[in-house]
Amino acid sequence: MAAPQLALRGLTRRFGDVAAVDGIDLDLAPGQIFALLGPSGCGKSTTLRMVAGLERVDAGTITMAGRTLADGGTGKAMRPEKRNIAMVFQSYAVWPHMTVGQNVEFPLKMRGVGKAERRRRAAEILEVTGLGAVAGRSAAMLSGGQQQRVALARALVYTPDLLLLDEPLSNLDAKLRTQMRHEIRRLNRELGTTMLFVTHDQDEALSLADRVAVMNHGRVEQVGAPDELYERPATPFVRDFLGRVVMVEGTLTRTADGVRVFFGETHADVAVAATGLADGDRVALCCRPEDLDIRPAPDARPAPNELRATVESAAYLGDSIEYVLRIADGTAVVTGGRHQRYEAGDRLALTVDPQRATVWSL
Numbered sequence: 178m179a180a181p182q183l184a185l186r187g188l189t190r191r192f193g194d195v196a197a198v199d200g201i202d203l204d205l206a207p208g209q210i211f212a213l214l215g216p217s218g219c220g221k222s223t224t225l226r227m228v229a230g231l232e233r234v235d236a237g238t239i240t241m242a243g244r245t246l247a248d249g250g251t252g253k254a255m256r257p258e259k260r261n262i263a264m265v266f267q268s269y270a271v272w273p274h275m276t277v278g279q280n281v282e283f284p285l286k287m288r289g290v291g292k293a294e295r296r297r298r299a300a301e302i303l304e305v306t307g308l309g310a311v312a313g314r315s316a317a318m319l320s321g322g323q324q325q326r327v328a329l330a331r332a333l334v335y336t337p338d339l340l341l342l343d344e345p346l347s348n349l350d351a352k353l354r355t356q357m358r359h360e361i362r363r364l365n366r367e368l369g370t371t372m373l374f375v376t377h378d379q380d381e382a383l384s385l386a387d388r389v390a391v392m393n394h395g396r397v398e399q400v401g402a403p404d405e406l407y408e409r410p411a412t413p414f415v416r417d418f419l420g421r422v423v424m425v426e427g428t429l430t431r432t433a434d435g436v437r438v439f440f441g442e443t444h445a446d447v448a449v450a451a452t453g454l455a456d457g458d459r460v461a462l463c464c465r466p467e468d469l470d471i472r473p474a475p476d477a478r479p480a481p482n483e484l485r486a487t488v489e490s491a492a493y494l495g496d497s498i499e500y501v502l503r504i505a506d507g508t509a510v511v512t513g514g515r516h517q518r519y520e521a522g523d524r525l526a527l528t529v530d531p532q533r534a535t536v537w538s539l
């Protein structure tokens with residue numbers, strides 16, 4: 178990786194006995210969109226606030242492009258306004274008594290940029306954010322999506338070294354959310370601004386970020402590209418937090434290039450490193466519901482990697498059908514295409530893709 182734009186080392190913040198952020202290490206490459214993802218209370222906002230300079234650092238360091246922003250060891254911290262970091266809050270906080278153009282020019286005015294230069298730079302960023310046509314309009318008249326664009330334009334106009342975003346899409350409806358997701362990615366590519374955002378929404382993190390850190394109880398459980406986290410979760414928490422899993426219990430035997438998991442009448446061969454697993458262990462074979470190939474069970478005995486299941490119930494979701502299945506001793510929720518429908522009591526065959534399945538000790 179190129180020299181990091183932002184580096185966190187052993188970053189810690191305690192509130193009384195609670196370590197809200199408990200010694201986290203993270204590196205953001207220049208130009209990257211990075212997400213901190215986790216449930217409420219896991220320490221995402223506190224991390225973001227420490228980077229912004231709004232929260233004290235108890236231990237560890239924050240450096241940006243080689244400059245130390247905060248050092249818990251010495252207690253030194255650069256003032257927020259000196260950091261050249263922009264922040265977009267969930268509430269957007271656009272100034273309703275100003276026009277869109279004035280909103281966007283304001284941060285430059287605060288920094289003492291001359292009028293002509295202010296006009297030029299504001300016009301440029303208004304164009305990039307698609308606000309050129311509404312520059313003269315009162316900011317109070319804007320829709321939620323437009324207000325968020327103003328907030329983004331206002332944050333980007335002074336070319337920050339880092340843009341922090343707090344739950345950037347959560348106040349928008351589903352259609353606008355998709356649009357803004359593409360918009361933020363486009364701005365990131367065009368302007369090259371490094372972005373760090375926090376969210377509790379896995380879809381938001383996976384769709385928007387180049388890299389995601391999954392946080393739990395103040396610690397980072399795993400950092401990776403979205404597909405890496407989704408397909409090869411390192412911990413049960415990451416596996417369960419990022420979407421649904423089909424989990425079937427079986428008994429393990431090690432093989433030359435992976436493991437074999439037995440489920441009554443059938444077994445699955447999975448290519449995984451069987452570290453920490455021993456022959457005879459009870460394990461869970463896990464995969465994402467959409468990675469299972471579902472079809473009516475043939476009369477023949479099940480082939481390897483083929484599980485047999487009985488439909489317990491079905492729910493129509495519009496774009497797909499959701500089934501609760503009984504598999505061996507457990508149940509699993511899977512989705513199937515809407516053109517092939519099954520009913521309660523139907524027997525199904527589910528083929529597991531051994532490249533995409535994971536095995537966990539119970």
Ligand SMILES: Nc1ncnc2c1ncn2[C@@H]1O[C@H](COP(=O)(O)OP(=O)(O)OP(=O)(O)O)[C@@H](O)[C@H]1O
Nearest residue numbers: 192195197215216217218219220221222223224377
């Ligand atoms: N000023 C504070 N005083 C005391 N405890 C705090 C303070 N700020 C945060 N905490 C605690 O630190 C922990 C982490 O909080 P934080 O807001 O960083 O979590 P979060 O992941 O951003 O959650 P949310 O998504 O709900 O904002 C929580 O247990 C919270 O109660």
